[in-house]
Amino acid sequence: MPVTQLSDKPPFKARAFDWLDHRFKIRDLTAYMGNKVVPQHGHSMFYYLGGLTLFLFLVQVATGILLLMYYRPGADSAYESVKFIISNVTFGWLIRSIHSWSANLMILVLFLHMFTVYFTQAYRKPREMTWLTGIGLLGLALTFGFSGYLLPWNELAFFATRVGTGMIRAIPVIGEYLMVVLRGGEDVTGATIGRFFGLHVAILPALFSLLLTIHLLFVQRQGMSEPIEWKSSGDTHKKYMKFFPNFLYRDLLVWLIALNVLALLAVIFPDGVGVIHWPLGEKADPFAPPPAVIRPEWYFMFAFLTLKLIPAKVLFLEGEQFGLLVMGVGGLIWALVPFLDKSSQRGERSRGWMLFGFGALGFIVIMTILGYILE
Amino acid sequence: MAEEKSSSTKANFSNEKVPRRSFLEKFLAAGTMALVGAVFYPVARFLVPPKSGEATVTQVKLPFTRRDVEAESQKGKTFRFGRKLGIIVLTPSGELRAFSATCTHLDCTVQHRPDLGVLWCACHNGRYDLSGKNIAGPPPRPLDAFVVNEVGEEIFVSSGVA
Incomplete structure (x- = not known):
């Protein structure tokens, strides 16, 4: 009878699942996901940092697309359109504030993610490529920050970009060429906004999405890195949590907390607070004298101060060339650490590389703080 | 489960x-x-975009004189009135009259046809007489009329409510 047939039918959810599974073999995928586990130990909280960076990136994409509705690049319109967004558009101040807060927090969490991976040697075999793609993502994120900083075309951004792009000139042979390409001319002008705008909303998002996909595929394929000590210890005290759904729910809870923190910061401090601030201020005037304090965003401060402190001439090199060389070599070693740290490949912690890590962290922290004190 | x-x-x-x-x-x-x-x-x-912050225009000085209008073969000229387009026409009796140039049918721009003695919208053959009244074709309402004041050579056009 039709009535009993109807009641015998599996529920809609199950039928929909079957329908999809028939076509896309979803059961294989869920079985694969069901196998994924997350190690549980004293430093398990580090596992949230990558996901948190991802969340903040998604917030950047969403708010960035919204800002695009009103932002107009160009020397005559960029500043005016940002002013329009924060003073005329309903909730415009909020969207810009969230975009700025999320950008800063994303860089911060990204740095935390990188250093926790470094100090737990999670970069060791077989995760060398995950580390490398992560370093690439860091580079792109910093470029995002640098290019986005100029877009409001205000006084502070104008001079900071002039200094920042001016440094590129120190690169031998191709420096001058690179600087002109980046600036769209000899100086920072409306043409520079066009280039930075294209970089910020098209080129960087494309590259970042590609690299991020690869990074996440690596993480999904290899699973979470276990603590290095677990290799030598017995199986008895190793504990795991299922990724799906247990860890995923926790991940989402962390995202929810992050969203609330973000909303609070954005509402209470729409222009930022302390050294992390982005008041619109005056419109950039290339012919006006620079403001008393020119400073980059906080995450460039250590590099900015280092270059400032280096004497004009070191050995046969110019001060800036020397500074860029030293930091370039340092960055290269940092990127190649999974290949250079031989003891981590054997599952042992190397004192030397731990010291190198602390040295780098200490240098960045101290130079950043000094940068603000010496102002 | x-x-x-x-x-x-x-x-x-x-x-x-x-x-x-x-x-x-x-x-x-x-x-x-x-x-x-x-x-x-x-x-x-x-x-939802905010309403334009631009101030509402109530009067404009036209960037041309009566002689320029007389010199036109169409005996009429368009001008900017804030963000709208206006049209000023010379009637056979020598009077200057100004209207909104936006056809009330589908927002096309109207033109003066001295040969027909009407304001004519080319899009759908809408016609208005020289007082702005819709007399033929699809336009549902008369054109908004402006007040014209001549001070010496200069022509001032203002919205009716002044």
């Missing part, structure tokens, strides 16, 4: 008025709705 679990839980608490699980589920759903609302309300409002 989830089905089984929830039904057995329901059975355990069947004597309660509101089973704990269903209360939590409702609580979670309400919380999620509130979150979605809190996120998308500002987004929806942000997407």
Whole structure:
């Protein structure tokens, strides 16, 4: 009878699942996901940092697309359109504030993610490529920050970009060429906004999405890195949590907390607070004298101060060339650490590389703080 | 599996008025709705563009003189009135009259046809007489009229309410 047939039918959810599974073999995928586990130990909280960076990136994409509705690049319109967004558009101040807060927090969490991976040697075999793609993502994120900083075309951004792009000139042979390409001319002008705008909303998002996909595929394929000590210890005290759904729910809870923190910061401090601030201020005037304090965003401060402190001439090199060389070599070693740290490949912690890590962290922290004190 | 679990839980608490699980589920759903609302309300409002901050124009000085209008073969010229387009025409009696140049039918721009003695919209053959009244074709309303004042060589056009 039709009535009993109807009641015998599996529920809609199950039928929909079957329908999809028939076509896309979803059961294989869920079985694969069901196998994924997350190690549980004293430093398990580090596992949230990558996901948190991802969340903040998604917030950047969403708010960035919204800002695009009103932002107009160009020397005559960029500043005016940002002013329009924060003073005329309903909730415009909020969207810009969230975009700025999320950008800063994303860089911060990204740095935390990188250093926790470094100090737990999670970069060791077989995760060398995950580390490398992560370093690439860091580079792109910093470029995002640098290019986005100029877009409001205000006084502070104008001079900071002039200094920042001016440094590129120190690169031998191709420096001058690179600087002109980046600036769209000899100086920072409306043409520079066009280039930075294209970089910020098209080129960087494309590259970042590609690299991020690869990074996440690596993480999904290899699973979470276990603590290095677990290799030598017995199986008895190793504990795991299922990724799906247990860890995923926790991940989402962390995202929810992050969203609330973000909303609070954005509402209470729409222009930022302390050294992390982005008041619109005056419109950039290339012919006006620079403001008393020119400073980059906080995450460039250590590099900015280092270059400032280096004497004009070191050995046969110019001060800036020397500074860029030293930091370039340092960055290269940092990127190649999974290949250079031989003891981590054997599952042992190397004192030397731990010291190198602390040295780098200490240098960045101290130079950043000094940068603000010496102002 | 989830089905089984929830039904057995329901059975355990069947004597309660509101089973704990269903209360939590409702609580979670309400919380999620509130979150979605809190996120998308500002987004929806942000997407609605604000009204232009431009001040409303009530009077403009035309950048041409009566002689320029007389020199036109069409005996009429368009001009900017704030963000709108206006048209000034010379009637056979030598009077200057100004109207909104936007056809009231579908927003095309009207032109003066001295040969027909009308203001004519080329899009759908709409016609207005020289007082702006719609007399033929699809236009539903007369054209908005402006007040014209001549001070020496200069022509001032102002909106009716002045």
